[in-house]
Amino acid sequence: MDQKLKAARPSNGISGYGLARISCFFSKLMWSEGFTISGSPLDHALKLWPDANPSRFCDVMQECSDEMKQVAGRVVRLMLLSMGLTPEEMKRAEEGTRVDQLSAVLQLNSYPPCPDPNRAMGLAAHTDSSLVTLLFQSGTSGLQLLRRQDQHGPARWVTVPPRPGALIVLAGDLLQILTNGRYKSVAHRAVVNRNHHRVSVAYICGPPPHHKLSPVGKPASPAPCLAYRAVSWADYLGLKAELFDKALASIMVAEDSRGDEGICC
Numbered sequence: 464m465d466q467k468l469k470a471a472r473p474s475n476g477i478s479g480y481g482l483a484r485i486s487c488f489f490s491k492l493m494w495s496e497g498f499t500i501s502g503s504p505l506d507h508a509l510k511l512w513p514d515a516n517p518s519r520f521c522d523v524m525q526e527c528s529d530e531m532k533q534v535a536g537r538v539v540r541l542m543l544l545s546m547g548l549t550p551e552e553m554k555r556a557e558e559g560t561r562v563d564q565l566s567a568v569l570q571l572n573s574y575p576p577c578p579d580p581n582r583a584m585g586l587a588a589h590t591d592s593s594l595v596t597l598l599f600q601s602g603t604s605g606l607q608l609l610r611r612q613d614q615h616g617p618a619r620w621v622t623v624p625p626r627p628g629a630l631i632v633l634a635g636d637l638l639q640i641l642t643n644g645r646y647k648s649v650a651h652r653a654v655v656n657r658n659h660h661r662v663s664v665a666y667i668c669g670p671p672p673h674h675k676l677s678p679v680g681k682p683a684s685p686a687p688c689l690a691y692r693a694v695s696w697a698d699y700l701g702l703k704a705e706l707f708d709k710a711l712a713s714i715m716v717a718e719d720s721r722g723d724e725g726i727c728c
């Protein structure tokens with residue numbers, strides 16, 4: 464533990480070792496710990512192993528981030544292409560979301576075996592603030608997605624079974640904003656089990672922190688006059704830290720009151 468605390472995440476920071484960053488919104492402790500890497504892996508590694516040569520760790524983390532970035536950029540582009548945008552809208556949507564512009568944090572999650580898994584939660588329900596999150600999970604299942612109510616039944620948690628070599632794409636809040644609600648961010652959580660240690664790696668990716676993202680395409684809201692106002696990832700993270708699951712609703716505005724920033728149709 465002493466070793467881990469050398470790299471503890473500061474209370475006002477993003478990077479480092481600690482409990483899940485959403486812990487402050489929940490009264491129960493979660494059965495997990497994590498390590499968040501934002502920026503160069505070397506800065507983090509030197510705190511953990513000041514006397515060792517951490518190049519292997521850094522090389523692996525760097526390669527993982529580079530490859531994830533390529534995949535994330537392609538996934539976002541395919542999602543945008545699927546929306547039937549005008550060339551003008553497509554151009555606007557690509558600003559800040561092209562692969563060479565994406566920024567990200569790499570979140571390493573660890574869920575030890577739990578003696579009483581029915582009374583504990585690995586990571587409580589949340590949506591990611593990202594455009595998309597690419598998630599790798601080890602061979603033990605634990606990730607669950609909230610499936611909305613549909614013709615097959617009421618809202619329910621669905622387990623995503625691990626598949627060797629597979630990455631899971633989770634739509635985040637910024638994608639919901641960018642696509643005016645066409646792609647909805649998915650609520651997800653991680654459950655724990657009695658016998659197996661589970662790990663996951665989340666590549667949580669979005670536009671450059673201060674790029675203002677404004678929605679494109681017609682709003683998908685059932686109330687057609689509702690849409691989102693333009694927002695940067697940095698500002699949205701501030702809202703999320705304050706409002707958590709109410710953050711998205713807080714930037715919904717009547718479509719004709721968005722001014723020039725968020726004209727979509």
Ligand SMILES: O=C(O)CCC(=O)C(=O)O
Binds near residue numbers: 572600605606
């Ligand atoms: O461990 C998992 O399956 C989920 C991780 C996650 O949701 C996150 O890091 O934001």
Ligand SMILES: [Fe+2]
Binds near residue numbers: 591
């Ligand atoms: Fe998540």
